[in-house]
Every structure is written in C-alpha cells, then in structure tokens.
Amino acid sequence: MKTSSSSTVAASAATLAKVTGSVAAAGVVAGAATAAYAHFYELNNFKVRHETLPVLPAGTPDFTILHISDMHMIPGQTKKHNFMHSLAAIQPDLVINTGDNLSHMGALPSLVDALDPLFDFPGVYVPGSNCYFAPELKNPLRYFKGPSKRGPEEEPQALPTQKMHDAFNARGWIDLINRYETLSINGLRLEFSGVDDPHIGYDEHPGFAPSATQITDEPSVRLGVAHAPYLRTLNAFVDDGAQAIFAGHTHGGQVCLPGGRALVSNCDIEPSRAKGVSLQNGVPVQISAGLGTSRYAAVRLFCPPEAIVVTLTASDK
Ligand SMILES: [Fe+2]
Incomplete structure (x- = not known):
C-alpha cells in the first residue's frame, strides 16, 4: 500500500x-x-543594403558600386535569379563580385543567366573556394567550430572555373586574381589590388603601383578586393595603401542571433564584423553577407541574403 x-x-x-x-x-x-x-x-528574403564610404578626393562626384558575393548558384533558383536581374535597375557605375559563385557542378549556365543584365556594367571579380571546388556533404555544425578546412582524406570535385571566368571576361568583366589593375569610369580612376582566395591559401598580394607612375590628373581611389577577409589579407591591403576593402565569404554568420548578431565568421575576424562596414586600422572594410549558402547548409536565420549598394563619396561632402 x-x-x-x-x-x-x-x-x-x-x-x-x-x-x-x-x-x-x-x-x-x-x-x-x-x-x-x-x-x-x-x-x-533578398535585401539590398546601402552603405556610404567617404573615400574620394574632395569635390569628386559620387560613384556607385554594386557589391555581390557568395551566390553559391544551383540550377533552378528562380527567386535568386529574379532578384539578381532586378539589381540592374540600380544602374551601378561598377559591379564588384567577391566570389563563391557556384554550389553545383551544373550551375554555370544558371549563374551566367542570373548575371546577364549585370554584365552590361563594368565589373571586376575575384574567386572564392566555391569557384574552384564543389561543396561536399558534411556535418553543418562544422561551420560553428571555426574556419572550415578540407580534411586530407577529402578529394575535391573541380568546378568549371576557367569556363566561368571565360564567360565573365567575354562580357568585359576583369579578373583581379593576384593582380593590380586600373579602370577609368565616369571620370574616376579606380586602382584595384585583388587577391585569389585567402581561405585556401591562394592569395598573393600584388600591391598598388607607386603613385609616381600615375599619368593622369583624374581623381582616384585605391580598392582592395578579396573573397575571404582574413586579418592578414586586410592588413596587407591597408599596408599597401588601400582606401576601402571589399570581401565576402562570411555569409554574415549565416545562422545568427536575433538582431543579426553573428556567432562565427568562418575566418579569423571577429564575428561582429561578419557583415557590414567595419574599420581595419582606419580603412573601411565592406563585407557582404552573400546571396546564397552551400547547397548542403541551405538555411539562414536573422541574416537575410543581400546585395550591397556602396556609394563612394567625396571626403569633404
Ligand atoms: Fe560562400
């Protein structure tokens, strides 16, 4: 009982x-x-973010850059395709594409189709690891353990990188793969120092040409462009004289806390810098949260996919 x-x-x-x-x-x-x-x-839930960087010489007219990154395209992504087409209405002076374009072996036609209207504008690009190697099915929690690295036993599947770059070049976009390059657009001389993806150790900094070699009185600006914003990369750009830096790779943290607070950056910068504009020794660093994700980690939380309209303005404006 x-x-x-x-x-x-x-x-x-x-x-x-x-x-x-x-x-x-x-x-x-x-x-x-x-x-x-x-x-x-x-x-x-695609968004357009707007940023203003006062980095141009006094009296220089505004210059509009459309920054896109981390498309991670797979065939059949109609909403992403339509959003990317809508970006042409911004009529940017320049498009900067910071890589990770593909997430599927057969996605190159879809990518080229989605970018088609943007190829009508001057463009520059750097690759990310997902321009070279197809993504692999792995534990998504690995993302939260720190920068993702391929294991020695994992054999990567090569993406059609050269074909993709040939398609970009055919439409007039310019590669910045470990290259210094200049472009004059709408009266502004743009100097670029671009690197191949630091995340996989392909980066070799070309620096900027000494100012003594400049042969024009046009106002100018020096931009660093990379896929992954590792600290060594940002510091090298700053040391070389960059006035603004563009990067992607982080996916903005991808799965964030309410308010968009990132828990990880997938590289060695602070998670709080995983998207938006922050400063590296006084130089603005614009980091994209990206337009896509790996096909094997297709979730975003408090971190919508984005394209960014960056307006460069005169420093005295
Ligand atoms: Fe990416």
Whole structure:
C-alpha cells in the first residue's frame, strides 16, 4: 500500500513527466518551425543594403558600386535569379563580385543567366573556394567550430572555373586574381589590388603601383578586393595603401542571433564584423553577407541574403 507522501511524489513525477514531454514536444515543433522558416523563407528574403564610404578626393562626384558575393548558384533558383536581374535597375557605375559563385557542378549556365543584365556594367571579380571546388556533404555544425578546412582524406570535385571566368571576361568583366589593375569610369580612376582566395591559401598580394607612375590628373581611389577577409589579407591591403576593402565569404554568420548578431565568421575576424562596414586600422572594410549558402547548409536565420549598394563619396561632402 502506498503512503500519502509516496502518492504525492508519484503524482508530481507524473506531472513533471507530462510537462517535460509537453516542453520537449513544443521544442521540437518550435525547432521544426524555425528550420522551415530558415530554409523556405529567409533563404530567399533578398535585401539590398546601402552603405556610404567617404573615400574620394574632395569635390569628386559620387560613384556607385554594386557589391555581390557568395551566390553559391544551383540550377533552378528562380527567386535568386529574379532578384539578381532586378539589381540592374540600380544602374551601378561598377559591379564588384567577391566570389563563391557556384554550389553545383551544373550551375554555370544558371549563374551566367542570373548575371546577364549585370554584365552590361563594368565589373571586376575575384574567386572564392566555391569557384574552384564543389561543396561536399558534411556535418553543418562544422561551420560553428571555426574556419572550415578540407580534411586530407577529402578529394575535391573541380568546378568549371576557367569556363566561368571565360564567360565573365567575354562580357568585359576583369579578373583581379593576384593582380593590380586600373579602370577609368565616369571620370574616376579606380586602382584595384585583388587577391585569389585567402581561405585556401591562394592569395598573393600584388600591391598598388607607386603613385609616381600615375599619368593622369583624374581623381582616384585605391580598392582592395578579396573573397575571404582574413586579418592578414586586410592588413596587407591597408599596408599597401588601400582606401576601402571589399570581401565576402562570411555569409554574415549565416545562422545568427536575433538582431543579426553573428556567432562565427568562418575566418579569423571577429564575428561582429561578419557583415557590414567595419574599420581595419582606419580603412573601411565592406563585407557582404552573400546571396546564397552551400547547397548542403541551405538555411539562414536573422541574416537575410543581400546585395550591397556602396556609394563612394567625396571626403569633404
Ligand atoms: Fe560562400
């Protein structure tokens, strides 16, 4: 026969089990709802972010750059395709593409089609690792353990990198793959120092040409361009004389806390710098949260995909 106190304990245990079960069930439902939101809604909730960088010589007219990055294209991404087409209405003076263009072996035609209207504008580009190697199915939690590195046993599948770059070049875009380059657009001389992807150690900094070699009185600006914003990369650009730096790679943290607070950057910069404009020794660094994700980690939370309109303005404006 049970005592009254053991009956109470049994009843409490039953109630606790019931409550715990309800909480667990609610947790499962909430988790499933969050995952569905992150995959089916936020992944395609494309935004345009606007930034202003006062880095041009006094009196220079505004110059508009469209910064795109981390498309991670796969065939059939109609919403991404349509959003990218809509960006042509911005009529930028220049497009900067900071790489990670593909996430599928057969996605090159889809990528070229999505970029088609943007090829009508002057453009420069650097590759990311996902321009060279197809993504692999792996534990998505690895993303939160620090910068992702390929294991020695993992054999990468090569993407059609050269074909992609040939398609870009055929439309007049210029590669900045470990290259210094200059362009004059709308009365502004742009000097670029670009590097191949630092994330896979392909980067070799070309620096900028000494100012003594300049043969024009045009106002000018020096821009560093890379896929992954490792500190060594940002510091090298700053040391070389860059006045602004453009990068992608971080996906803005991809799965963030409410308010967009990133937990990781997938490189060695602080997660708080994983998207937006921050300063590296006084030089503005514009980092894109990207337009896509790996096809094997197709979720975003409090970190919508984005393109960025960066207006360079005169420093005295
Ligand atoms: Fe990426």
